[in-house]
Amino acid sequence: xxxxxxxxxxxxxxxxxxxxxxxxxxxxxxxxxxxxxxxxxxxxxxxxxxxxxxxxxxxxxxxxxxxxxxxxxxxxxxxxxxxxxxxxxxxxxxxxxxxxxxxxxxxxxxxxxxxxxxxxxxxxxxxxxxxxxxxxxxxxxxxxxxxxxxxxxxxxxxxxxxxxxxxxxxxxxxxxxxxxxxxxxxxxxxxxxxxxxxxxxxxxxxxxxxxxxxxxxxxxxxxxxxxxxxxxxxxxxxxxxxxxxxxxxxxxxxxxxxxxxxxxxxxxxxxxxxxxxxxxxxxxxxxxxxxxxxxxxxxxxxxxxxxxxxxxxxxxxxxxxxxxxxxxxxxxxxxxxxxxxxxxxxxxxxxxxxxxxxxxxxxxxxxxxxxxxxxxxxxxxxxxxxxxxxxxxxxxxxxxxxxxxxxxxxxxxxxxxxxxxxxxxxxxxxxxxxxxxxxxxxxxxxxxxxxxxxxxxxxxxxxxxxxxxxxxxxxxxxxxxxxxxxxxxxxxxxxxxxxxxxxxxxxxxxxxxxxxxxxxxxxxxxxxxxxxxxxxxxxxxxxxxxxxxxxxxxxxxxxxxxxxxxxxxxxxxxxxxxxxxxxxxxxx
Numbered sequence: 001x002x003x004x005x006x007x008x009x010x011x012x013x014x015x016x017x018x019x020x021x022x023x024x025x026x027x028x029x030x031x032x033x034x035x036x037x038x039x040x041x042x043x044x045x046x047x048x049x050x051x052x053x054x055x056x057x058x059x060x061x062x063x064x065x066x067x068x069x070x071x072x073x074x075x076x077x078x079x080x081x082x083x084x085x086x087x088x089x090x091x092x093x094x095x096x097x098x099x100x101x102x103x104x105x106x107x108x109x110x111x112x113x114x115x116x117x118x119x120x121x122x123x124x125x126x127x128x129x130x131x132x133x134x135x136x137x138x139x140x141x142x143x144x145x146x147x148x149x150x151x152x153x154x155x156x157x158x159x160x161x162x163x164x165x166x167x168x169x170x171x172x173x174x175x176x177x178x179x180x181x182x183x184x185x186x187x188x189x190x191x192x193x194x195x196x197x198x199x200x201x202x203x204x205x206x207x208x209x210x211x212x213x214x215x216x217x218x219x220x221x222x223x224x225x226x227x228x229x230x231x232x233x234x235x236x237x238x239x240x241x242x243x244x245x246x247x248x249x250x251x252x253x254x255x256x257x258x259x260x261x262x263x264x265x266x267x268x269x270x271x272x273x274x275x276x277x278x279x280x281x282x283x284x285x286x287x288x289x290x291x292x293x294x295x296x297x298x299x300x301x302x303x304x305x306x307x308x309x310x311x312x313x314x315x316x317x318x319x320x321x322x323x324x325x326x327x328x329x330x331x332x333x334x335x336x337x338x339x340x341x342x343x344x345x346x347x348x349x350x351x352x353x354x355x356x357x358x359x360x361x362x363x364x365x366x367x368x369x370x371x372x373x374x375x376x377x378x379x380x381x382x383x384x385x386x387x388x389x390x391x392x393x394x395x396x397x398x399x400x401x402x403x404x405x406x407x408x409x410x411x412x413x414x415x416x417x418x419x420x421x422x423x424x425x426x427x428x429x430x431x432x433x434x435x436x437x438x439x440x441x442x443x444x445x446x447x448x449x450x451x452x453x454x455x456x457x458x459x460x461x462x463x464x465x466x467x468x469x470x471x472x473x474x475x476x477x478x479x480x481x482x483x484x485x486x487x488x489x490x491x492x493x494x495x496x497x498x499x500x501x502x503x504x505x506x507x508x509x510x511x512x513x514x515x516x517x518x519x520x521x522x523x524x525x526x527x528x529x530x531x532x533x534x535x536x537x538x539x540x541x542x543x544x545x546x547x548x549x550x551x552x553x554x555x556x557x558x559x560x561x562x563x564x565x566x567x568x569x570x571x572x573x574x575x576x577x578x579x580x581x582x583x584x585x586x587x588x
Contacts, residue, residue: 030156032060033069033098035078038105041477041489045108045137052106052115052144059148065156069098078103082118086125093122100155107477107489113140114515115147119155128155197511197547197575211575214533216256218568220247222550223422224273224455225570227522227530231304232282235531236524238548238570239286239303241273246286248303249570254535256570262301262309268292271422271452272374276322278330285312287332289319289373291424296337300354316359318352319345319373319424325365326378326387333365335373344424344450345372368405372450379458379467381498381505390469392418392453398471398496398505409504417494418453419474420519421486421552451486457523461495461508461545462577468497468508470547472518488517493549511573516553519568523547533572547573 037053039046061068072095073081081092082103093099099122107114113134118127130150134143152158197211221242229236230248237259238249248260264270272289279285286301298316303309318334325331332354336346347369351362367376367389376391381400388408389401396416400409411417454472461468474491490513496505524530524546533546549571 029065029067030100031067031069031098032100032102033071033096034060035071035073035101035103038103040105041108041475042106042113043108045106045113048106048140052140053104055144056102056104056117056148056151060151063152069096072096081120085120085127089120089122098122102151112515113137113143115140115143117147117151119151121155130154197509197573211573212538213574214254214572216570216572218242218550218570220244220568222519222552222568222570223270225520225522225548225550226273226275227524227548228275228284230275230284230286231306232284233305237303238530239273239275240550240570241270241288242568243269246273246288246301246309251530251532253532254538259305260303260308262303264290265292265297268297271424272319272321274322276330278322278332285322287320287322289321294337313354316354318359320352321373324378325351331362333373334359334361349373366405368401374452377456377458377469379469381467381469382500383464383466390456390458392456392471394451396476398469400498400505411505415473415494416476417471417473418456419472419476419486419488419491419517420451420454421488421517422452422519424450424452454518455520455522457521459523459525461523461525462497464497466498468495469505470495470521470523472521473510474517475513490515491518491551493518493521493547509577511547511549514549514551514569514571516551519550519552521547521549529574530572533574544574544576547575549573 034053034057037049039049042048057068060066071078073092077092081089081101093101101120103118103120105114105116107116113136115132115134117130119130120127130147132143132147132150134140218240220240222240223243224241226239227236228239230239235250238256240247240249243264245264246262247258249256250259251257268290269292270288270290274287274289275284276287277284283302283304286299286303288299288301290296290298296317296319297314298318298320299314300312300316300320301309302312316334318336320332320334323331323333325333328351331351333349334352335349338344338346349365349367349371351365353360353362368391370393371389371391375393376389378387379390380386381388381390386403388403389405391399391401393399393410395413396419397413398411398417399407402408454474457470458467459470460466461470471494472491473494474488477487477489492513493511495508495510497508498504499506529544529546530548551569551571553567553569
C-alpha cells in the first residue's frame with residue numbers, strides 16, 4: 001500500500017508539471033539554472049527526486065518571463081559553488097549564462113517532509129532560502145504549490161494566486177495547516193501533553209500523562225545555553241549565547257520573556273558558555289569561552305537582575321571551562337590555541353590561576369591525550385565512588401575511559417553523538433597572513449576544523465546511585481563524507497546508563513526528533529524547575545524533571561557554514577521518571 005501511494009504521488013507530480021500557477025509580468029526576465037534535488041536525507045521519499053525536480057523546473061519554465069538554462073556543472077562543481085558563494089560566483093554565472101541558480105533538498109523526519117530551496121542570485125551576497133513542510137505524501141502536491149508561490153514572491157518579486165484547476169486536487173485543510181513555514185510557528189508558545197519522551201531499550205518508565213513540552217522562539221539564534229540561578233536569589237534563569245551576545249530569559253505565566261542582554265565586542269565569537277560558583281560567593285559566574293580574530297578572547301562575567309552583566313575578567317588568551325576534578329574540586333580548566341592554522345588547539349589541558357591580571361598554569365590535567373577541553377565529562381557510571389570519563393570522539397562516537405585513562409567502551413557508530421556546527425578557527429585558507437576568503441572541497445585534505453561537541457551532562461537521572469549521561473544525538477545528512485562540511489536533518493536528546501553486565505552504555509530514554517539540530521542542552525533533576533514555566537491552571541508535579549533544549553531549525557544549504565541561525569527555538573520538556581524497569585516492562 002505504501003509503495004502504491006508513492007507511485008500515485010509521483011504520477012500526480014508528473015501530471016502537474018504541465019500546470020502553471022499563473023504567468024509572470026512580461027517586464028520580468030530571468031535565466032535560471034536548477035541543480036538536481038539533494039535527497040540524502042529524504043529516506044523513502046528519495047524516489048520523488050526526479051518527479052519533484054521536474055515539477056519545479058517545468059512550472060518555472062511555463063512562465064514567459066523565465067528561461068531555463070542547461071546545468072553543465074558536475075556534482076563536485078555544484079558543491080563547490082554552494083560552498084564558495086559568493087566567492088568566484090561571477091565565473092559560474094557567466095559559464096552557465098544564468099542570473100539565478102537554484103538548489104533544493106528533500107528531508108524526511110518521520111512523517112514530516114521538508115522541501116527546501118536556496119536561490120543564488122547574480123551579484124548578491126547570500127542565497128534566498130525557502131522551506132515548506134508536508135505531513136505525509138498526501139500533502140506533497142500542496143507543499144510544492146506553496147513552495148513555488150514563495151519562490152515567485154521572494155525570488156522573482158511576483159505575487160501569484162493559485163488557479164482553480166489546482167485547488168480541488170489538494171486537501172485544502174492540509175494546505176492551510178502549513179501556510180507558515182512550520183505549523184507550530186503560528187504560536188510563539190506551544191504545549192504538548194502526553195508525548196515527546198520515549199523509553200529506551202533498557203527501560204526507564206516515563207509516566208506519560210505527566211509529559212509536557214513547551215516551545216518558544218529565540219529570534220537571535222543560539223550557540224550555547226545553561227540554566228542556573230545567576231544571582232543567588234533562588235530563582236533559575238536561562239542564559240543563551242548567540243553570535244551577537246548573551247541574553248537572559250525567564251518564564252512568566254508560561255511565556256518566555258527576555259530579562260537582560262549583554263552585547264559582545266566586535267569580531268568576538270563564542271563557542272561555549274558555562275556557569276559555576278568557583279569563588280564561593282553564592283553567585284554563579286559566567287565562563288564565556290570565545291575567540292577574536294585568530295586568538296582566544298575569553299571572559300568571566302557576573303549577572304544579577306538588578307545590575308545586569310558585570311565583567312570580572314576579559315581577553316583571556318585561553319579556551320576556558322569550569323570543571324570539577326575528582327579529588328581536587330572545582331577549577332577553571334583551559335587549553336591554548338595551536339601554533340598553526342592546521343592545529344587550532346594545542347594538546348594538553350591545564351588548571352588555571354586567574355588571580356589579578358595574569359593567567360598562570362597550575363598543573364596539567366591527567367587526561368587522555370586526545371581530549372580537548374569541551375569533549376568530555378567526569379561521571380561515576382557504576383556507582384563505585386570513582387569517576388570515569390565520558391567523551392565525544394571526532395567521529396561522533398561516545399567513548400568511556402577508566403580512572404587510569406584506559407578505553408573501556410566506544411559506541412558502534414550506528415548513532416552519532418554530540419554533533420554540532422560550532423567550530424574553532426577559520427574555514428578560509430590564509431595567505432601572507434590574510435584569509436583568502438573562500439573554502440574549496442580540496443581543503444578537506446588541508447586541515448580538520450575543530451568542532452565543539454554539544455554538551456555532555458552527568459546526572460543520576462533515575463535515582464539508582466549511578467551517573468547517567470545526557471547528550472544530543474544529531475543526525476548527519478548532507479556532505480556526510482566530508483569531515484569539514486556538516487549538515488543535520490534532525491536531532492534529539494538521549495539519556496544513556498552504564499550496563500554493568502554488558503560493560504557498555506545502554507539507552508534509557510530519548511526525546512522526539514526535532515528538525516535541524518540540537519545546539520545545546522541542560523537538565524534539572526532537582527524538582528525545583530523553572531519559575532513561571534507553568535501557565536495558570538497547569539499542575540506541577542514536584543517529582544518531575546526538566547530538560548531544556550536549544551534547537552536550530554534547518555536552514556537548508558547554509559547549515560554547513562553557519563554555527564547559529566537567525567532564528568532558533570527553546571524546547572522545554574517536563575516529565576516524571578517513575579522507576580527503572582527491565583526492557584520487557586518498559587513503557588512504550
